[in-house]
Amino acid sequence: MDAATIPLLRADDWLSRESTLLTPESCHLLPSGNQMPLLGLGTWHLSHHTVNSLCSALRMGYRMIDTSADYHTQRGIGEAIKACDADRDDLYIITKVDPDEDGYEATRRNLAQMKLNYADLVLIHRPPKEGLHEKAWDGLRRAKRDGLVHDIGVSSYSIHQIEELVYRSGEMPAVNQIEWTPFGHSPSLLDFCRDNGILIQSWSPLTRAERLNDDRISGMAARYGKTPAQLLLRWNLQQGVVPLPKANHVQHQRDNLSVFDFEITTADMIKLGSFNEHYSALGRLLYI
Numbered sequence: 001m002d003a004a005t006i007p008l009l010r011a012d013d014w015l016s017r018e019s020t021l022l023t024p025e026s027c028h029l030l031p032s033g034n035q036m037p038l039l040g041l042g043t044w045h046l047s048h049h050t051v052n053s054l055c056s057a058l059r060m061g062y063r064m065i066d067t068s069a070d071y072h073t074q075r076g077i078g079e080a081i082k083a084c085d086a087d088r089d090d091l092y093i094i095t096k097v098d099p100d101e102d103g104y105e106a107t108r109r110n111l112a113q114m115k116l117n118y119a120d121l122v123l124i125h126r127p128p129k130e131g132l133h134e135k136a137w138d139g140l141r142r143a144k145r146d147g148l149v150h151d152i153g154v155s156s157y158s159i160h161q162i163e164e165l166v167y168r169s170g171e172m173p174a175v176n177q178i179e180w181t182p183f184g185h186s187p188s189l190l191d192f193c194r195d196n197g198i199l200i201q202s203w204s205p206l207t208r209a210e211r212l213n214d215d216r217i218s219g220m221a222a223r224y225g226k227t228p229a230q231l232l233l234r235w236n237l238q239q240g241v242v243p244l245p246k247a248n249h250v251q252h253q254r255d256n257l258s259v260f261d262f263e264i265t266t267a268d269m270i271k272l273g274s275f276n277e278h279y280s281a282l283g284r285l286l287y288i
């Protein structure tokens, strides 16, 4: 698709967002002016054959990949990009640093592992247990100034933790990456993020496959002629939330991309939202 005709979505215009804007080529427009695909591939516990899995995904059309040093997939991601002869600038690479690391040095280390010159997005992986996170956030801000990363953000932060970060640094995170499913989410955090132009990315959007056989989900998915996983991903997309499903299996990878050819009705979106029980695959939602 010609760059000039890529449908762009903004975090703050969600009320007027039309589903016709949800296409495989569409992108979110970040406040920085950078663009992010609507859906990506998670790589936590991706198979030992990271390179093969990623090559299959890249050939299939995935453009965004989520990783972190502790997923042990960064080297494989770099190798896959090379092996598939993918154009780096067509891809969107997300990685993370720990809250007690120097964000600048950790970003450099991550890039070295992937043999890349820049990341599109680097996140503080989780909120610090206590206090602030000067070294991590200030390091990321420096990495952004130096062009090592295009946008910076956080993961699993509550509203209060984001407010504190912004109060101290004056810099709004571009993204809050959090666990987000019909069974566990927070409408107030979504409203806060939309109001502040922060994009929500959802990790474990498929409940780590723990709740895919819930009768209410499978029954509704069947009505749309889709799988439970596809229903959950589409529920994310229609809220302007960016899902990062992980899939080793090629068929799963393919199915997870096939979520742009149906639309969940408003009544069913509300119904799915009503399943909220603050469920977390980890036992507790970190941002509540």
Ligand SMILES: NC(=O)c1ccc[n+]([C@@H]2O[C@H](COP(=O)([O-])OP(=O)(O)OC[C@H]3O[C@@H](n4cnc5c(N)ncnc54)[C@H](OP(=O)(O)O)[C@@H]3O)[C@@H](O)[C@H]2O)c1
Pocket (backbone or CB within 6 Å): 041, 042, 043, 044, 045, 066, 067, 125, 126, 155, 156, 177, 178, 202, 203, 204, 205, 206, 207, 208, 209, 212, 227, 229, 230, 244, 245, 246, 247, 248, 249, 251, 252, 253, 255, 256
């Ligand atoms: N920021 C953070 O703190 C944080 C925390 C956790 C995760 N993450 C990121 O989010 C990504 C996704 O989360 P996750 O890996 O925890 O879990 P997930 O994506 O919710 O679920 C992955 C599981 O779902 C299965 N699956 C995938 N597609 C499917 C389909 N179409 N039908 C049926 N089953 C399907 C996968 O099976 P197969 O693999 O066998 O295909 C795998 O068992 C991670 O990989 C990571 O990149 C970030």
